[in-house]
Amino acid sequence: MAKSDLIGGELWEAYSNKVADRMDNPRNRGAYTEEQAKEMGGKLIIADYGAESCGDAVTLYWVVDEASDKILGSKFRSFGCGTAIASSDIMAELCLGKTVDEAVKITNLDVELALRDDPDTPAVPAQKMHCSVMAYDVIKKAAGIYKGVDMESFETETMVCECARVTLGTIKEVIRLNDLKTVEEITNFTKAGGFCKSCIAPGGHENREYYLVDILAETRAEMDKERLGSATGTEADFASMTIVQKLKAVEDAIDKDIRPMLIMDGGNVEVIDIRDEGENIDIHIRYLGACSGCAASSTGTLYAMESVLKTRLDDRIRVIPL
């Protein structure tokens, strides 16, 4: 929150002149009939997307030349706000003259760019980006109808954020490479979640398959596990560790639970050798400083050390002082 967030309520002021123009005078609104399509020498394709209950619906009419797959005519009808109508109008226009395969490549980002007055200023405020998504979704539907395939087949990657077109792969990679810890950071790095915000967490404007909160939690859990995994093996594996790993594990246990107390009394302990004798695992140690010569070194201290190592690492451990 900061100064720029204080006075909200802006909506139409943030529409570009092009958006306003296309809302007031859509160039490509209308429909084609079968007769008209025949006259033009092409196939009529009608695709609808969205619903009134969602607040956004569009019907796209194409007349496609079956020989060249070229879109000869492109018109639309739309139930929606100014952004939706303007987006649909531009979208219909962008399709004209392209082949169906070329049209499918048009994304909502292209639609929004085409609505800008200048290249650096967004045509609509962030929360309205998703209206342009529906405009491009209907192209996929129309292409699917024309080719006789499911519209989903045109989407090659798993899209997490539709508005900014950020894939699942990109988000995971960015989290790892930059050690991101919050959803806000993900948005700053990728723009995902910065527009309609539906992909951030369940309960938003639309239901999604993937949510940023979940992706973040899962990816970080994976990262943590990998980090821990590179340390010495777990206690359960002590017997199967290599000698160096065993040594590290023993030193670790001593460092945590034994050494501090010895140092406090002016002593210390050094691990000389570890020998797996089958029935026992013998850890040979040498006492240093005040420990050597101390009566407890063969009683209390010794038992404590052995107990710690037995519990933490392996029940067969014996501690043998020099």
Place this chain on the structure above:
Amino acid sequence: MQVYLDNNATTIVDPKVEELMEPFQCQMYGNPNSLHQFGMEVRPHLKQAVDKLYAGINASDDDDIIITSCATESINWVIKGVYFDHILNKEKNHIITTDVEHPATIATCKFLETLGVEVTYLPVNENGIVGALNVEDAIRPDTALVSIMWANNETGAIFPMKDISRVCRGAGVLLHTDAVQAIGKIHVDMEDLDVDFMTFSAHKFHGPKGVGGLYIKNSQQLTSLMHGGEHMGGRRSGTLNVAGIVGMAEAMKLAKEGLKYELTEVKRLRNKLEDALLEIPDTFVVAPRELRTPNTILISVKGVEGEGMLWDLNKRGVAASTGSACASEDLEANPIIIAIGSDSELAHTAIRLSLSRFTTEEEIDYTIKAFTESVERLREISSSDL
């Protein structure tokens, strides 16, 4: 032509009100709590203002009408005050309200839920109200407060406050009513309606923005929200907004005097507009007229999305509002529209027109034309089956 039909959002300040407020900016500008002449000359005006407020809602001298910054503050105070007095000490732990209250009520209740308070949000029927029996059924031994608006801002629907009051009195539960949309539109008389707390805001009845009130029956207990010291009998601190208070008081007086006009002439103009718009095919208005405030129309236009409609109306100089999601910053449809829920499409096709005593016949005639043209243009673009 510019036509303002969004009076449920805010209203023009009555010129008489503005005139009365003016001297308190650069002439009588003293702090009313000062001992000296500058303070002394202001105080009688404030006392007079207080009298007007009491007369305006027919409150007893034993009641408190505390002046706040707005209805949102007043509502926050009631709900949080009851929390401090009756819930924090574990005496009670339940609040009853409705699905269609103003965000000030709903958000404050949601906040209390995070503190462990249980809240029942009663659903409304197709006329946009809850009945007294619904409230009665929801009351529990641990209910601390019932908070229900007198009239709804989106639909204009009037709630059966007298019956609800009877139920709450019978159960011994505190009752708050948010009267923001009631003052100046329907009969408001605190001798006639028995409630513990009542909230209102000046800018909804031709007073200035930034000043509101909380009526507290019999000056009963309600822990303060705004601590400080001496103002408003020690109940709500903050240097008195003299100009605002004088303005609100005059606006209150004019609202009471103008009620007859509101219930006759404004209603007539509203009905004329409504009838004309209903002539457009595939439209319907929410809540029957008899159960609505005299100035409000919430009309659904099939096949035409709300923000798009407002855009076209705005182009033609007509100001209205909508509960459509697309027109809000967070894309969520106004919960009231969803709560009435006959059709989820309503959430995106509803336009609210709200008149005032300043609306003229000429403006209504112009609006009928502008509205009809807008619908025609947008239906031509629309993909809906009509």
